[in-house]
Amino acid sequence: MLENVHVHRFPQTTVSAGFKELLSARRERLAADLAHGRIPDRYFPVLSVLAPVMTQPEGEITYPGDPMCLYAALSVAAHNAVHDAGPLELARHYNDMAPRWTRFPGVDYRLSVGHDGYRPYVEAPNTDQTVFDPRVWDEQARARWIRLLRETRPRVVLISSVSPAHRYALEIAELAKREAPGVYVILGGRHVDETIGCAPGQDTLVLAPSSTLTVMDDGRVPRVVDALVAGEAYHSLDLLVRAVALSIDLDTRWVAPERVRRHLEELLRVHGAAPGRSLVILVTGDAVHAYPQEGRRLDLAALPSPYEAFAIRSRFPIFVDGATGEIQRTAHVMVSNACPYQCNFCSESAKLAGGLKRFGRTASAIERVCEYVGYGAEALFFDDSIFWSGTFRDIAEFCAKLGEIRRTPANELDRGLLRFLRTEADVTRLRDLQWGAQLTVDVLVGPRSPEETGAVLDGMREAGCTYVYIGLESMSARVMDKIHKNLRRVEGRDWATKAREATSLVKSHGLRVGTSVLFGLDGETRASIDETIAGVSELIDDGLIDLASPNILTYHPATPITRLHGMVDKLDYHSPWIDNREPYIYFEEAFPGVVSVALTEDDLWYIHDETGKRWGATRNDSAPVSPEQAPEQAPGRTLDRDTTFDGTSAGPRPAPDRTR
Known part of the structure; x- marks a missing residue:
């Protein structure tokens, strides 16, 4: 398969006569089938899946957020499909057959959903009900x-996967192929983003040893994936789904895979490169066909919001209704796609994400907040690696506008x-809205004075912010000196001192503090582990940390x-017998074989036991949370970012990370 790789680039041209004839013939045939009642409608069933990273709930951090990687990836495709749904004669985006994304969830549905990820199968699903989100495999x-x-008989299955979930994504695909022969499987996500690429302007496909194509080619896993998408593929995925729709045989109503390539190429000739930088790959027989897309720069604010087509299900125990004690419905918000820092362990770096992109105007973010409140959000967590990329001007402007509107x-x-904000209940939710965001030590105690930083923190609090999450990583100077995070160094002011200053500053302005601690970084020893556990314990004892989340370094392919x-x-993200x-x-994402070589299994036990003893109830774990305990807990860390199909990345944060 990999001996027969072809990279294609198509400049925009006019529609070919043959393609025009094909479109016309298919439309006439479908119109006749509908008119004579041979088929009930023009839609084919489609399912979307977020592959989970967990195999058992016991012992895991169990506050997963919404699968924003999947939601963001599908945002353009679902938006266009819903707005194109209706009578065939009025359809423009889809020529004939179209995915069964025909309506967005209504308000009553949004306010009634549970937070366990489960959606019952229904005959006429809204877009949210076409998602399978198992949380645990x-x-x-x-x-x-x-x-x-068996109930749905999907024609297309779209799977989003980070690297630790890749082995389960492959099993999900294999089961789909077995139970629905003829189903077309599309895979995207951070694992694809990090393991498959094509350099700008070059016609060579670059594959990591752990990539899906590599392990399918050498026989380590069966060939159960028909197409892959990587990068900022919001529009590319939409284009691929349109090509797949045109490839559905009008007699059998199943996808003819050999036709997808032809129709994708025709659409590329008509529309040119999709916006953003992305890559579409088709696996056809013994050949691989790659289509690099280098279109116009994306405007994140102009994309449909991820929650337009999907319900808000997250309930982070850090956000609690003060009157009722109920954990609040929490939406994820992102106003940037990557992190400006380049920590050597993190896949959220802008360098790996193809550059930093943000909302250009704070007014656009205010609209997004109000949209989510209208969908039922009672709280928000800004999942950006650094809130507004650490730009104080934007933070202050955003908070001032949000506070004024409230x-x-x-x-x-x-x-x-x-x-x-159509109802009184919507306006009330906006007034009572709580939210949290992520900042870094260097942003908090960097070049600005404590007074200047304090003014920004006051503005955040007055706009509804109640919680700030900070990545401490390690309290050992010898470890922090190696990870490219402690950037603004001053003689006699080590990282532990700066960490204390940062947490103290946030607490002094009336905000709760959550922290991520990462064991296994380069240079880690039992002595540095002890130093970190003791250092964090001191901050907890001094009332400077409300939540501490212990994490183990697990390898991401591109870091x-x-x-x-x-x-x-050496990374094995495919074997089912791990x-x-x-x-x-x-520990989140920790599997034998992908955990830091600086740690032994005995070290893992030691970290688990000692953080439990020393950090007590402040440690983020899977213990049940009662309403009176909830304020001491934190948002579940969201898995490495972004997309699966849309190309953002992710690093350590509050709890099981399912957002990018």
């Missing part, structure tokens, strides 16, 4: 997936915002530390 989830496949009487609100530790060729046992299950 076990026998129960496997049985539910098989049942859903204080404005409903009858005086801007007409544009009232299209989201510098993976190369530094010689693990690029023994995910104690103590690995106590």
